[in-house]
């Protein structure tokens with residue numbers, strides 16, 4: 245049985261930015277995951293996002309398929325994604341809907357969350373502070389024209405495949421992810437991704453908190469000082485909803501190790517790479533091919 249894990253807690257309302265930045269640093273070094281509380285997004289708004297999400301996924305499949313994913317936006321049906329191609333060949337037991345960029349999200353009225361920009365700006369300025377960077381570093385490089393996606397996720401529960409994950413083992417690809425779930429368990433993390441056998445720990449639900457995690461591009465920027473931790477959603481037999489907000493640097497942004505994160509004895513582990521090139525490579529592994537990636541409906 246997996247052990248139950250309480251992640252570190254970061255309080256965004258704390259009056260001392262330095263101590264908040266320090267707790268973010270500690271959490272990103274130790275876990276690559278933390279709970280974010282007092283984030284300023286009202287419970288009422290979150291409930292209405294879950295309500296709309298449930299209404300969307302309850303629509304007839306034909307209708308949802310007419311909104312199939314194109315250029316990273318729209319509907320992806322059950323089993324069309326496989327986050328860990330070495331796991332079950334059938335794919336992941338979830339359906340999802342991507343809502344694209346902050347500036348022009350039109351079809352679903354979710355653009356208050358958290359796209360007004362305050363939350364991610366605030367959080368990323370603390371992350372910058374935690375890395376000894378100017379506190380507007382991410383605002384200038386990555387939030388200037390970010391690739392931000394809201395993704396509604398629905399795990400249907402019992403499907404008759406016992407060993408099929410809702411989301412198989414993966415790390416997130418981008419900079420940072422904010423996640424909110426309906427409280428149904430299933431999310432697990434594996435802190436040591438290179439150790440075998442993998443040890444999985446259940447992430448406890450904290451009502452009203454966001455779960456924040458570091459993605460691969462932040463891991464590359466920080467030379468693995470901040471971890472992009474492996475995680476998955478295992479089946480529990482229960483239906484589950486979650487909403488993830490992925491924040492990625494713009495595609496032209498060159499991701500190379502921060503000076504403060506390397507030294508002679510600890511040289512950069514990764515060559516510089518453009519954000520867009522890295523993300524395309526990862527998405528291709530998840531979805532199979534570039535054609536499928538660009539236009540899943542035809």
Ligand SMILES: O=C(O)CCC(=O)C(=O)O
Pocket residue numbers: 397411416423425431475476477485486487488
């Ligand atoms: O639904 C969840 O709890 C996690 C989803 C996730 O990890 C992802 O979409 O990248």
Ligand SMILES: [Fe+2]
Pocket residue numbers: 414415416475
């Ligand atoms: Fe993820």
